Amino acid sequence: MRARSFFISTLKEAPADADVVSQQYMIRAGMIKKLAAGVYTYMPMGLRVIRKIEGIIREEMNRAGAVELLMPIVQPAELWMETGRWEKYGPELLRIKDRHDRDFVIQPTSEEVVTDVARQEIKSWRQLPVNFWHIQTKFRDERRPRFGVMRGREFTMKDAYSFDRDEAGAGVSYQKMYDAYQRIFSRIGLLFRAVRADTGAIGGSRSHEFQVIANAGEDVIAYCPDSDYAANIELAEAQSVLGGRGEAKETLEKRATPGQEKCELVSEYLGIDFLKCIKSVVLAADRTNEKGEPLPAKIVLVLLRADHELNEVKAGHIPELKDGFRFATDEEILAAFGSKPGYLGPIGAREDVAIYADLTAADMTDFCCGANEEGYHYTGANFGRDLPEPVKMDLRNVVEGDASPDGKGTLKLQRGIEVGHVFFLGTRYSEPMQATFLDENGKPQPIQMGCYGIGVTRVAGAAIEQCHDDKGIIWPESIAPxxxxxxxxxxxxxxxxxxxxxxxxxxxxxxxxxxxxxxxxxxxxxxxxxxxxxxxxxxxxxxxxxxxxxxxxxxxxxxxxxxxxxxxxxxxxxxxxxxxxxxx
Amino acid sequence: MRARSFFISTLKEAPADADVVSQQYMIRAGMIKKLAAGVYTYMPMGLRVIRKIEGIIREEMNRAGAVELLMPIVQPAELWMETGRWEKYGPELLRIKDRHDRDFVIQPTSEEVVTDVARQEIKSWRQLPVNFWHIQTKFRDERRPRFGVMRGREFTMKDAYSFDRDEAGAGVSYQKMYDAYQRIFSRIGLLFRAVRADTGAIGGSRSHEFQVIANAGEDVIAYCPDSDYAANIELAEAQSVLGGRGEAKETLEKRATPGQEKCELVSEYLGIDFLKCIKSVVLAADRTNEKGEPLPAKIVLVLLRADHELNEVKAGHIPELKDGFRFATDEEILAAFGSKPGYLGPIGAREDVAIYADLTAADMTDFCCGANEEGYHYTGANFGRDLPEPVKMDLRNVVEGDASPDGKGTLKLQRGIEVGHVFFLGTRYSEPMQATFLDENGKPQPIQMGCYGIGVTRVAGAAIEQCHDDKGIIWPESIAPxxxxxxxxxxxxxxxxxxxxxxxxxxxxxxxxxxxxxxxxxxxxxxxxxxxxxxxxxxxxxxxxxxxxxxxxxxxxxxxxxxxxxxxxxxxxxxxxxxxxxxx
CATH class of the missing domain: 3.40.50.800 (Anticodon-binding domain)
Structure with missing residues (x-):
């Protein structure tokens, strides 16, 4: 290419609303041009990068035996109703009415359409396994689009969907995609980690994220330098740092702590070890009766050691909270504990409050916690003596230095940008949509599915976040314009x-x-x-x-x-x- | 490729709603799968065809020096308001509201966005000419989608947009694209014609369609086998078949023609030559006063020789009708002519009726026409003697055997499928959007534009319409799967x-x-x-x-x-x- 026959347009300054380096450099280098919030034109220089990323993905998907097709962007609402996502997806799903007032969506992802294809096309076990994939424009109506092409509204995604006879087969398909993703990101030439991840709203039970390491990342990855353990912090298992409970030595004492509403303040005020304090987090799950009328919310108290932080994904596994939860309101707290926040604790809470202790908190002895009375805390509290034994669960984020769950060292943390995701879906979509095949005995069985995404345009942004200096971008050779x-x-x-x-x-x-x-x-x-x-x-x-x-x-x-x-x-x-x- | 690693799925029967051969074969061959009316998934076999078409287009666009970018599918309404197309486009433009209730459209074409890019990027004459193009998904919310991928709602289009300093430069850019299109369709290996075409709602003043010859085509092409003249019938110039007006020989006579409401019937009833009859077509243009309140419609009478047909595109060039027209209602006809349809004519019409005669009709002498009285026609009528000279215009469709406008023979007709279109736009978009550049004297000038489209997915359908037998498709080698x-x-x-x-x-x-x-x-x-x-x-x-x-x-x-x-x-x-x- 000769520069005069191409179109080069660089800027000295990035616009004020460009909030990360990748966005600033992509705009200044004439690679993208903002059309609306989270909607960008790929200028000639930027499109070359996207096409190279797509090229590598295409080669590796083909090598892995996946078959390319192209599913539409505008999809009928009926399919989304079949899986319940029409109701569940929320305002990120861009809904449209056509001229005949029929409901459609602009696809944020294609599970429904590909399952519809499969239920029409796949009749026999002989046709399985198969993996359909496409590279197609997606739209997610983010409330606050940001980070340029990394959290835009319109973006390009590669999504693949595997179809298998049974879970064992689906595991093989999953592994093929996992391996293909390893090759794709290795070929692109970025430092990345495949980390275990939460399966989130999309459903399913097994999942890895591919994270490009970068300080600007939205995700935190916990990994073990001495093993291959790596997981999104949402999922990384936290053990008890105490490794068991010691003996109670102190007696329960109620002490005045006027105006001391945080563990830091209480420990200083009372002159006790910060790590002897327990933090009380009050969560609420909304409920309705059979007629759909609202009932008072179910209140759940989570106990954490003062230095630990609640992991909301893990909290979502608390039985009472599995259908969704929020933080309790001050009003709900007053009703359930008889005190305003800042002085809450497990002793003397209303009887219907469910109490869960994180594994470390559950191992604590002689601890300090709120007395459920404004201006007072207990010290010397002990489970089983001063209050019932709590239900124990892993409920906190891991921190640096925690033992690796595989027992092979301690964890470190780093930030990453999620560029790929592999999911085992099971029958999450095939069952409601009745996508079945006939097995060797002629009996219909639901197809076992997996889904596998790569944010094509996001890879470009992540690459820049990882590879740049104060002069500009330093592209890996494989995806340089x-x-x-x-x-x-x-x-x-x-x-x-x-x-x-x-x-x-x-x-x-x-x-x-x-x-x-x-x-x-x-x-x-x-x-x-x-x-x-x-x-x-x-x-x-x-x-x-x-x-x-x-x-x-x-x-x-x-x-x-x-x-x-x-x-x-x-x-x-x-x-x-x-x-x-x-x-x- | 090995068939077992691919995905092949054929059907014995096409679904009942497949209305053309190409649609039937594409569905039966497992190339497309209907998701909703006019919305198709391209299955692996079909996608290979589309990718090959795109590949040829990409090579030739690059060869022609055009620069590829990628503009978004979801576009903000504001830009469409600037050019007035937000109001004018009608229900084919799919309009959406995002979660913040802002208006967007799903692009049916990208003039607004590319002009917005140009007005930001192009500052100086030194940056011109430039031609930006992309291959991108389009959506047109057709009232009645049909013909499979040929008139779908979601489809893939290649659209290019040229930017030049002046009309001469724009002419060069236009010719480059015209030549590139010739190469593209020649390489694809289809029988096609580049025909002069109407510029329609998109505006501009110069335009060619690329038509793939096929009996199932929606368009009729007039061409001259003895020269390179070819035009869409909408545009093909019709001359007077009489070549001038003879002398009047008969006298005007009002004759009873009870119940004879068509020229065929009148000519038979009165025993006069069918070609001596004039057909009266009454058109109406709605009007409003300055406050926007409706006024009575302007009534226009078009006179055609009995065997000729009105060309509605040409009628749109009648000054009174240039903002749109419709056929007059029976009520309007009665008010303007004093008679019901079937007996209408130019003699004795209400004074404010504008009368236009097609060139052949205007050359007629001693003709028969309605007497504006139920059950009566005139014979022996002559312009200038029995009624004023009419305004003469080309208002009819050409027919086989008409003289070619280039004087080199006679015209033939054949049907075609429009697969490409090149337009000279002039400043239709650059002026309202203020896309200017500074000329050598530092003075701002509007950019001269052209736009150039190819219906990528439609090419596949058109190829099948042209190349098939009763067993199935016969792909040209260049785009075969x-x-x-x-x-x-x-x-x-x-x-x-x-x-x-x-x-x-x-x-x-x-x-x-x-x-x-x-x-x-x-x-x-x-x-x-x-x-x-x-x-x-x-x-x-x-x-x-x-x-x-x-x-x-x-x-x-x-x-x-x-x-x-x-x-x-x-x-x-x-x-x-x-x-x-x-x-x-």
Whole structure:
């Protein structure tokens, strides 16, 4: 490509509403252009990146034996009603009425449509397994779109759906996709982790997220440097840091703690160890009677050691909360505990309050907790003596230094950006939609499904979050808009420069290098700044000074300070030697 | 590809609502699957065709110097309001409200968004010309979707938009796209015509349609076999078939024609030449006063020779009708002419009725027309003597045998399917949206635009309409889902057959042939029927009988009766010799 035949448009400043580096650089580099909140045009420079990501995904999906099709963006509501997602999905599902007033959605994902295809197409066990996939535009009407292409509303997703006879088969299909994802992100060249993850609203029972490591990530990953354990913090198992309960030594004492409404303050005020304090978190699950009329909410008290934090995903596994929960209101708290927040505890709560203690809290002795009376806390409290034994559950987030659940060391935390997700769905969709096949005995069986997504456009943003410096983007070679840029000095004025640049350009192109020749005739500083911002990984500068010695200058975007002079006639071989794709 | 690793699903019968051959075959061949009215999933077999069409388009767009980007599907209403299309587009424009109650549309086309990109990006004449294009999903909420993928609601379109400094430059850009379209449809291998076309609601002043010739086409094309003249019948210029007006010989006479309400009946009843009769067509344009309150409609009388038909596009050029028109109601007719329909004519109409005569009608002498009195017609009527000279305009459809407007012969008619369209837009979008550039003198000038569309998914349907027989589809090689199918007999039972088939498959793949090996082990009749329906252009059958002589059997889908036995070791070379893509 020659720059003049392409469209390059860079900006000195990012718009004020660009809230992360990737968004700022993509806008400044002329890769995306905002059309509406969370809706972007991919400009020519940005589209090249997206197409390269899609290309790698396509190759690996095909290699894994998945079959590409293309499902529509506009989907009839009836299918979404069959699975109950029409009601459950909430306002992120963009609903439309067509001219005949029929309900449709713009797909945020395609489980319903692909299951509809399967129930029509798959009749016999002989047709299984099969994995249908597509790359298609998705829309999720985020309340607050942000982070550029990473949490936009319109985006491109690769979604695949596997269909199997039984759970064992589905496990094989799952593993194939897991392996394909490992290859995809390895080929893209990003530092990533496959982490165990919560299955969330989509249902199913087994799930991994593929997280690109980046400080700007929204997710926190717990991993063990001494093993291959890695999990989203939502899921990472937290054990008791006490490893069992000691003996009670103190006696229960009610002490005045006027105005001390937080564990930090109480421990300081009373002069007791912060780690001897228990934090009370009050949750509420709304209920209705058989007629659908509201009943008072079920109140659940969660006990955590003062330094630990509630894990809301784990709290969702509390039986009373499994259909959804919220934090209790001050009014509900007063009714259930007889005190305002800040002085709450498990002793003397209303009888119908369900009490759950995190594993560490449950191992505590002689602890301090609220006395359910404004201005008072208990000290020296002990389970089984001063109050009943609580129900024990893992309810907190892991912290750095926690034991790894596999027993092989301690956990560390890092932030990540979720770019891929593999799910085992089981019959979550096939049962309500009656997608069955006839087994060897001619009996109908529900199809076992899995679903596998990659946020194509999000990968571009995540790559930038991981790979950039203060000059701009540093693309991994595999998804860079161009692999090599040739920057000629005085292209239109120096015959020699022009001849050398044109010849090198043609030779590299002939070798299959994705090269751009900057024939825009700009001042060197401006030209270099453009390409450093755009992030092309390899740069060749051609100028009269170097050509006097028969040389051109090579620099790697990752280390621009180190420049290498290369004999003009060796330039093609040299560039190829620097390109990963030519490595044996 | 091996058939077992792919997904093949054929049907014996098409669903009852499939109304054209292409739709029936695409459904039966497992290429598309209906999700909702006018909304289809492209199954794996169909998607391969679409991707090949897209590939050819992409190569030729790049060759023509156009730059690919990707504009969003969901577009904010504000832009559509700027150009007035929010109001004008009608119910085909699918309008949506997001969760914040803001108005959006699902794009039926991208003029607004691309002009918005241009007005932000293009500052100087130095950046022009440029041509931005994308392949993207479109949605048009057709009242009655039909003809499968040819008039669906959700479809894939390639749309390109050129930006130039002046009309001369825009003409060059237009020609480049015209030439690219010629190459695209030639490469696809379809019989097509580039025809002059009406510019319709999209605006602009110069336009060609690319029509694939097929009997099932919705459009009628007038062309001259002796020259390169070709135009959509909507636009094809009709001259006077009389070539001037003769002398009046008869006198005006009012004659009773009781119950004779059509020219055919009147001419028979009165015993006069049918071609001496004039047909009166009454049109009405609704009007409002300055406050927007309805006024009585403006009534226009169009006079046509009895054998000619009104061309509504041309009627739209009548000054009184340029903002839209309809046929007049019986009530309006009675008020304007004093008679019910069937006896209308230009003599004695209400004074405010505007009268326009088609060029042939205007050349008529001694003609017969309604007397504006029930049961009566005039004969021997003459313009200028019995009534004022009418305003003359080309208002009729051409018919076979009409003189070609270029004077080089006579016209023929054939039906076509519009698959591409090139438009010169001028400043239709750039002016209301204030997309300007600074010229050499630093003065802002509106950008001159063109737009260029290809209905990607429609091309697939049109190709089938043109190329099929009673067994199924006959794909042009360039867009066939596979170029070659290998059909082994007893693949799993005959060692020799399997060995030969596998080897030939691998060899053809290595040569870059897009080949599928049918390893499904089906009965020959069923297997052949599948591939004849699917329409793969070249077939190799491998069976024990042929292998005894060291031979395999080749057949061309276009002529299955003619089978050629080929030595096994020559099979690769033979197949390559039959593939157009290997032709020098």
């Amino acid at each position: 161009f692999e090599v840029v040739i920057c000629p000095m005085n292209y239109s004025k120096s015959e020699e420069v022009k001849k050398t640049a044109d010849a090198l350009y043609e030779s590299l192109k002939a070798e299959g290098v994705d090269v751009i020749l900057d024939d825009r005739d700009m001042r060197p500083g401006v030209m270099f700044a453009d390409w450093e911002l755009i992030g092309v990984p390899h740069r060749i500068v051609i100028g009269d000074r170097g050509l006097k010695n028969g040389e051109v200058e090579y620099a790697d975007r990752r280390n621009l300070a180190e420049k290498t002079m290369v004999k003009t006639e060796e330039a093609v071989a040299f560039v190829k030697s620097r390109l990963k794709k030519f490595a044996a | 596979f170029e070659v199918v290998i059909c082994p007999m007893n693949y799993s039972k005959s060692e020799e057959v399997k060995k030969t088939a596998d080897a030939l498959y691998e060899s053809l793949k290595a040569e870059g042939v897009d080949v599928i090996l049918d390893d499904r082990d089906m009965r020959p009749g069923v297997m052949f029927a599948d591939w004849e329906l699917i329409g793969v252009p070249h077939r190799i059958v491998i069976g024990d009988r042929g292998l005894k002589n060291g031979e395999v059997e080749y057949a061309d889908r276009r002529n299955l009766a003619e089978k050629t036995m080929v030595k096994t070791e020559e099979a690769v070379a033979f197949v390559k010799s039959r593939l157009k893509k290997f032709a020098a």
